[in-house]
Amino acid sequence: MAKNLDELRAVVRANGLRATPSRLAVLELVRASDAPVSHGDVADRLASQGWDRATIYRNLTDLAEVGLLRRTDVGDHVWRFEAVNAEHDAAHPHFVCTECGTVECMPQIELAIHRVKAPRAVKQRQVEVHVRGLCDACI
Numbered sequence: 644m645a646k647n648l649d650e651l652r653a654v655v656r657a658n659g660l661r662a663t664p665s666r667l668a669v670l671e672l673v674r675a676s677d678a679p680v681s682h683g684d685v686a687d688r689l690a691s692q693g694w695d696r697a698t699i700y701r702n703l704t705d706l707a708e709v710g711l712l713r714r715t716d717v718g719d720h721v722w723r724f725e726a727v728n729a730e731h732d733a734a735h736p737h738f739v740c741t742e743c744g745t746v747e748c749m750p751q752i753e754l755a756i757h758r759v760k761a762p763r764a765v766k767q768r769q770v771e772v773h774v775r776g777l778c779d780a781c782i
């Protein structure tokens with residue numbers, strides 16, 4: 644735990660941000676989560692710490708600006724955040740349940756886009772792929 648905290652502190656500082664307790668807690672929480680989390684999710688889970696929601700939001704956006712988190716909108720106009728690290732590096736598709744709204748990370752899939760006429764952004768993978776359907780709990 645202490646080692647983990649030292650590592651978080653070093654990563655945050657290496658990206659030019661102050662390693663405040665709330666910022667470290669936000670980064671730790673998003674990194675520990677296996678699906679993208681919204682500002683509301685993070686604020687609820689850290690509610691017992693007494694930080695206000697605006698502080699937590701600022702931490703999320705600061706961490707996203709320096710590239711430690713990625714922001715994604717799966718189409719419901721809610722920003723969700725996920726950690727950018729080795730196993731979660733490249734932009735990957737997200738599954739969105741059309742019934743309960745659950746968002747899950749999907750493995751990277753290869754689109755055969757080299758064969759088709761597609762906008763440059765698609766060819767350069769600067770797009771987000773969202774897969775919609777019913778999750779296991781809703782099917």
Ligand SMILES: [Zn+2]
Binds near residue numbers: 741743744777
């Ligand atoms: Zn569902």
Ligand SMILES: [Zn+2]
Binds near residue numbers: 678735737
């Ligand atoms: Zn993801």
